Amino acid sequence: MRVEDNIKKIAADLLAYYDVHARKLPWRAPPGANAADPYRIWLSEVMLQQTTVAAVGPYFAKFTKRWPDVAALAAEEDAEVMAAWAGLGYYARARNLLACARAVADAHGGTFPDTEEGLRALPGVGAYTAAAVAAIAFGRRAVVVDANVERVVARLFAIATPLPAARPEIRSATDVITPDLRAGDFAQAMMDLGATICTARNPACGICPLRDDCAAVLTADPAAFPIKAAKKAKPHRLGHGWWIERPDGHVWLVRRPDKGMLGGMRALPSSEWNDAPDGTPPLVARWRRVAEPVAHVFTHFSLALTVHHAHVGQDVTPPGDGEWWPVAEIGRAGLPTLFARAAEAAMKEGKKDARL
DNA sequence: GATACGTGGTA
DNA sequence: TTACCAAGTAT
Structure with missing residues (x-):
């Protein structure tokens, strides 16, 4: 078989697999339905x-x-919107989501750009997302490369270069196997394959529709692709958080700055997070320390947050910007997970306090 | 190229 | 329990 035929066989095999085994996902238009809604795809x-x-x-x-x-x-x-996003993580996405929606509504007359280049210029839309939306929502031929595609392609061609240096090579290979027609289905098929069969650990090579096309399956350890550099150890950091409660059952919440960790989110007042954070409370009160710090793991460091709580007078206003939030409605505040857990710990301690 | 940026599931 | 991993983007 000629090389070009081999290349075409990969897309054909994959699309045939997708036609039968595509996952049913809420953002995918059901078969026979109208074209995908760019808003939902984005x-x-x-x-x-x-x-x-x-x-x-x-x-x-x-x-x-x-x-x-x-x-x-x-x-x-x-x-x-920030509160609705709480718990999903990577909160810059929520800020960019709003900025993007407003750019589309204002600068683009309410319609998403239908080219990769136009999409790429929107906030929070990078190379991957621009290609995915162009292909899936607008039927464009685009080279869609996410972590699934990287893995599948690295295995298909047994690419031995370690990531991230292998990225150009992988993108180029993906370009070669991407069909002119149904590029959106092809991309989604690659991602379905990566999520269910060509998985990071224990890939199910025995049932893979691309088994006959795969170079890695002929090696001793197909799962070893793509080759990755070892990750650095995460540093451990300490911090303090303060639960300030008023007699009428309200707690003091602040909004974190847009830049940095949990940017733009509601939170308890807290110290810096480092090796030796300043544990000075934001106001003078009779503080009680919650016995067990809240342990939380972020992408690049782990944190032990020591939680303190105090009851203050009805007329007290803590320093800085913030708002009194009803404790009974704390679930609606949209606290990111770290602070939701800190709040939980503080409220538990508060009940203990009330029994004294 | 390297780093910052969340969270929950899995082995 | 530790470590890795998941449809990346911005700087």
């Missing part, structure tokens, strides 16, 4: 950045019900 792609399908499901349902189109999302207040 929203799903942003949510899925570094995030599992399982985690995205409930958020996608919540967002599309509450904001059915880009105009509705663009018109929403920042705090509402």
